[in-house]
Amino acid sequence: MRVVLAPDSFKGTVTATDAARALADGWRSVRPDDELIERPMADGGEGTIAAVAAALPGTTEHDVPGCTGPDGRPVTGRYALLPDGTALVELAVAGGLPLMSRPAPLT
Incomplete structure (x- = not known):
């Protein structure tokens, strides 16, 4: 199965990149053979630069x-x-x- 993980940041607690990584780690612990695509997102506010830099x-x-x-x-x-x-x-x-x-x- 191919899964896209595209979270936003959790204001003041975790960046979108770290959230995507944590989701991927959790998913892999249960379904290690799935293809995971991490795509951190942002809504234009806090974390936008980090999300764009991770993608480009x-x-x-x-x-x-x-x-x-x-x-x-x-x-x-x-x-x-x-x-x-x-x-x-x-x-x-x-x-x-x-x-x-x-x-x-x-x-």
């Missing part, structure tokens, strides 16, 4: 110091340079909700 060999990851986070604090941004020269920016690294120093007010 030759992708390089780069830090961008000197960015400003959503509450004005300095943060380090991040982008990936794909093999075809396309840049992929992961906005969640520099502007995601987990970076907020206080919760947003309810409206």
